[in-house]
Amino acid sequence: MKHFTSANDSADPLVLARQTIALKNQKQNFEHLGRSKTLGLVFFNPSLRTRMSTTKAAYDLGLNVLVLNVNGDAWNIEFEDGTVMDGSSQEHVKDAIKVMTGYCDIIGVRTFAELKNREDDYTEPVLNAFLEYSEVPVISLESATLHPLQSLADITTILETDISNPKIAVSWAPHPKALPQAVTNSFLQWIKFIEAEVVVAHPKGYELHEEFTGGFELTNDQSYALDSADFVYVKNWSSYSKYGQRPPVSQNWTITSEKMAATNSGSFMHCLPIRRNVVAEDQVIDNSLIYKQAKNRETAAKTVLKNILEDINE
Numbered sequence: 001m002k003h004f005t006s007a008n009d010s011a012d013p014l015v016l017a018r019q020t021i022a023l024k025n026q027k028q029n030f031e032h033l034g035r036s037k038t039l040g041l042v043f044f045n046p047s048l049r050t051r052m053s054t055t056k057a058a059y060d061l062g063l064n065v066l067v068l069n070v071n072g073d074a075w076n077i078e079f080e081d082g083t084v085m086d087g088s089s090q091e092h093v094k095d096a097i098k099v100m101t102g103y104c105d106i107i108g109v110r111t112f113a114e115l116k117n118r119e120d121d122y123t124e125p126v127l128n129a130f131l132e133y134s135e136v137p138v139i140s141l142e143s144a145t146l147h148p149l150q151s152l153a154d155i156t157t158i159l160e161t162d163i164s165n166p167k168i169a170v171s172w173a174p175h176p177k178a179l180p181q182a183v184t185n186s187f188l189q190w191i192k193f194i195e196a197e198v199v200v201a202h203p204k205g206y207e208l209h210e211e212f213t214g215g216f217e218l219t220n221d222q223s224y225a226l227d228s229a230d231f232v233y234v235k236n237w238s239s240y241s242k243y244g245q246r247p248p249v250s251q252n253w254t255i256t257s258e259k260m261a262a263t264n265s266g267s268f269m270h271c272l273p274i275r276r277n278v279v280a281e282d283q284v285i286d287n288s289l290i291y292k293q294a295k296n297r298e299t300a301a302k303t304v305l306k307n308i309l310e311d312i313n314e
């Protein structure tokens with residue numbers, strides 16, 4: 001594997017999930033793979049899980065880790081080409097990436113959607129700048145439109161339960177802020193590789209790009225989606241059609257214990273961080289797979305880094 005920015009970067013995402021499960025139970029030491037090599041983690045946005053799980057995975061593989069929080073700790077980055085940089089940006093993204101990747105053997109980048117202009121976000125300007133200017137493999141730590149490390153951990157969590165051909169309800173839930181579509185887009189991209197019945201529920205106005213929903217059953221009826229579901233994968237996202245907006249929603253989409261009672265003893269899933277008692281009630285969150293998903297982020301990152309290191313070392 002050269003880069004890891006989407007399910008499409010893996011020859012077989014299901015194999016990657018199976019490798020993740022196998023790696024969890026493996027006692028073998030892989031520190032030789034990353035010895036004398038450096039992983040750079042560049043954050044344009046906040047992170048708890050991705051930062052810690054990827055760092056831990058890197059240490060397990062013998063890698064050194066350099067973390068840069070761009071906002072506040074680095075110079076202001078200019079993304080436009082040909083700009084006369086006489087304003088507040090001190091460094092061009094091209095120079096920053098070429099310099100940063102010079103210190104690293106693998107580089108990870110986190111960059112959220114700005115939710116102002118759909119075309120801008122969906123062309124992935126920051127991630128693509130890394131892919132263009134980096135001479136070392138690039139890992140997405142969540143980009144404007146996808147979050148592949150999260151999705152790998154999520155499908156691993158589902159496969160580990162050994163429920164064959166599960167019904168998976170993917171449900172929108174409320175949130176006080178406009179959020180990107182990345183986590184849900186990515187989950188739908190990866191879940192295609194599992195044998196499952198997937199139903200996606202959201203209020204009118206919250207339709208996702210058909211590249212991700214194509215082939216799945218779609219509904220505006222949350223109770224229909226949750227009925228007999230084995231997994232309830234929940235996430236808020238802002239509108240794709242009225243890009244970045246939050247069209248009014250008349251019904252209550254918060255996941256409650258009462259709603260979960262209509263599932264097939266279904267497991268609640270969420271990528272975290274989660275706004276308790278807005279997205280879902282405390283009781284739902286406290287009886288869910290969220291900590292397993294978060295723990296699986298560590299082995300998912302280790303699997304991806306291990307594959308990349310094996311390629312580099314070839």
Ligand SMILES: NCCC[C@H](NC(=O)CCC(=O)O)C(=O)O
Nearest residue numbers: 142177179180182183271272273
């Ligand atoms: N990395 C996981 C999710 C990140 C982001 N959530 C957030 O920004 C939550 C912020 C808040 O709760 O205000 C998202 O939805 O894509």
Ligand SMILES: NC(=O)OP(=O)(O)O
Nearest residue numbers: 047048049050271272
């Ligand atoms: N789920 C996830 O990516 O969490 P962080 O944003 O805290 O990294």
